[in-house]
Amino acid sequence: GQQVMQIPQYQHVQEGEDFTTYCNSSTTLSNIQWYKQRPGGHPVFLIQLVKSGEVKKQKRLTFQFGEAKKNSSLHITATQTTDVGTYFCAGRRNDMRFGAGTRLTVKP
Amino acid sequence: ETGVTQTPRHLVMGMTNKKSLKCEQHLGHNAMYWYKQSAKKPLELMFVYSLEERVENNSVPSRFSPECPNSSHLFLHLHTLQPEDSALYLCASSQVASGGNTGELFFGEGSRLTVL
Numbered sequence: 391g392q393q394v395m396q397i398p399q400y401q402h403v404q405e406g407e408d409f410t411t412y413c414n415s416s417t418t419l420s421n422i423q424w425y426k427q428r429p430g431g432h433p434v435f436l437i438q439l440v441k442s443g444e445v446k447k448q449k450r451l452t453f454q455f456g457e458a459k460k461n462s463s464l465h466i467t468a469t470q471t472t473d474v475g476t477y478f479c480a481g482r483r484n485d486m487r488f489g490a491g492t493r494l495t496v497k498p
Numbered sequence: 499e500t501g502v503t504q505t506p507r508h509l510v511m512g513m514t515n516k517k518s519l520k521c522e523q524h525l526g527h528n529a530m531y532w533y534k535q536s537a538k539k540p541l542e543l544m545f546v547y548s549l550e551e552r553v554e555n556n557s558v559p560s561r562f563s564p565e566c567p568n569s570s571h572l573f574l575h576l577h578t579l580q581p582e583d584s585a586l587y588l589c590a591s592s593q594v595a596s597g598g599n600t601g602e603l604f605f606g607e608g609s610r611l612t613v614l
Contacts (some may be wrong), residue, residue: 394540423522423602432500432588432605478541485553486600488533495603 394481396489404497411468411492413479420482422455422462427491428475436464436477471496503527504589504606511579512614519574519609521589529594530572531603532564535586547572548594579613586610 393416415421425433437446437464439455446453448457454467462481466473470491476491502523502602506569511517523530530549536540546553547566559584563575572589 397539398613399538421599423559427601432607433603434500435604438602480603482543482600483545485543487543490538492539 394479394487394489396479396492398447398493399490400493402495402497403469406468407469409469409473409494411464411477411479411494413462413464413481413489415460415483415487416482417483418459420459422463422482423455423476423486424462424473425479426461426479429474433478466494469494471498473490483498500606501602502589502591502604502606503526504587504609506608506609508612510612510614511576513581514578515573515576515578515579517613519576519587519589521572521574521606523570523572523589523591523604524592525591527591527593527598527604528569529592530566530569531590531592532574533588533590533605535588535608541588543575570610576611579611581613584611584613 395414399414421439424436427433437453442459443457444455450467454463474496476493477491478491480486505520513525531546532544534544535541545559545564565573586608588608589606592603593602
């Protein structure tokens with residue numbers, strides 16, 4: 391069945407360092423979404439990627455969708471303490487499947 | 499405020515109890531979802547009501563029973579749960595396009611369930 395794997399599980403960075411999380415699907419996806427969940431909060435939608443090779447930017451966040459539409463990445467440049475939380479990808483083929491998430495902690 | 503309201507926020511119940519979780523969305527969406535979030539596991543899709551059709555995950559035990567009386571309200575009825583069912587239960591809604599594209603999920607704050 392469709393599986394979405396996300397790595398790393400945890401990432402601890404010094405404030406100002408960059409951060410990347412990767413998402414890989416066992417099957418070709420129709421689209422992929424990214425969500426952020428702050429500690430004690432609920433997932434909040436960040437972005438959706440649909441096209442092969444698509445790249446989208448939101449300020450310090452850069453999202454990429456692979457050419458084969460089976461992988462995606464989220465890159466944060468110069469992390470800040472407000473970036474703390476767990477970042478989830480969710481890939482859609484027949485239904486939406488979430489990755490296990492990458493928990494980011496940032497040391498001031 | 500996400501437009502999706504869940505009650506109760508916290509629930510403690512014994513294994514023989516019957517309780518219900520409630521979700522209401524004020525966004526005019528046509529699909530509603532129940533997700534289970536356990537520590538160190540991916541968000542697990544439990545049930546979907548989309549375009550007035552119920553789609554369920556076959557791995558969900560029968561002690562969980564969903565009810566969707568209309569497009570704005572969703573319930574999860576709980577009966578004879580097990581301690582391993584303790585988790586955060588998240589409700590979400592979205593607007594599903596005619597082609598089936600799920601669209602952005604709007605999550606509620608969640609109901610933290612503890613089964614003793």
